[in-house]
Amino acid sequence: MAPAQRTEAERVYEELRRRGGTATVADIASALGVHRNTVRRQLQQLAGDGIVVERARGKYQLARQHLGLSRSAMKLVEILETARLAAHLTGFDLLAPDAHQHMRRLSHLVYAEPLALESTEFELEANDLVVLRAEIAAGVRVPESVETVVLRGQPDPERYSVYGHVASREKAWVDALRESSRRVINIEPFELGRLLRILVDRGADMRFLRRYATQLGYADRVRAATEGTTPDDSRELHALRAGYTA
Structure with a gap:
């Protein structure tokens, strides 16, 4: 490509x-x-070079090797892609490049079409991963040395702007909030607030994030972080706000 074209790309x-x-x-x-x-x-040029993938008409995503994922998260996405599972990686793995919290302690998070839950669980376990269904994961303690995946069913991923096997960072943040609030995955509220501010500063699609959070019942958390509307007795909401304004 000519220099001007390369600069545009x-x-x-x-x-x-x-x-x-x-x-x-x-x-x-x-x-x-x-x-x-x-x-x-x-x-289209970047897609031809294997740098991006067109997930739907007019919607593009970086190829997994350019998403900044950890090696273990990359392997997980490769498993989902190779097996053509109706499932996607979401949660903290997509936020980790900007995180302070050490992700080694955290489980990966995969959402799958309900009818694909069993096949997804089978394929992940066949690749030496310990899989916990989200419904019971809050009560299970697994040694930090064991790599785990929390698996939750979620129908119609395209409704939530998921095309392929990796969620957007906006969805990943809300899913991380959901699992943290349910004590399924241990992510500090302060860290979630800080990561939300990074998303906002980078031009995240906040309309989608707020709408999705509302659908899951977490609109109050987003308002608390971004607007400071926190009840005096809510430590979680105050921590979200503190992280957002830090």
């Missing part, structure tokens, strides 16, 4: 990374102030 790539690895042509064009056809052309 780099700008598109960096904007996609800034948005957590998933964005539409319209998102990127608006952010960069260029025509959609320019963005589409560069994304």
Whole structure:
């Protein structure tokens, strides 16, 4: 490519990374102030180079090797892709590149179509992973040395903007909040608040994040973090706000 074209492609790539690895042509064009056809052309070039994948019409995601995932998370996504499972990685793994909390202590989080739960569990266990259903995971203590996956059923992933086997960072944050609030995965509320601020500062799709959080019953947590609407007796909500404003 000519230098000017290469610069355009780099700008598109960096904007996609800034948005957590998933964005539409319209998102990127608006952010960069260029025509959609320019963005589409560069994304198609990046797709040809194996750097991005078109997950749906007009919606692109960085290939898994460019998402900043840990080695174990990369392996997990590869398992889901190879077996063509109706399941996706979500939660803290997608937020970990910006996290202070050490992710070694945390389980991976996979959401799957309800009819695919058994096949997903079988495939993960066949690859030497310990799988815990989310419904019982809060009461189970597994040694830190054991790599675990928490598995939860969730129908219709495209409804939540999941195309492929990796959630957007907005969905990942809400799912991490959900499992933390249910004591399924131990993520500090302060850390979740801090990570939410990073998403906001990087131009996250807050309309989707708020809508999804509302659907799951966690709109109060998002408001607490971003607006400071916290009851005096709620330590969790105060910690979310403290992390967000830190």
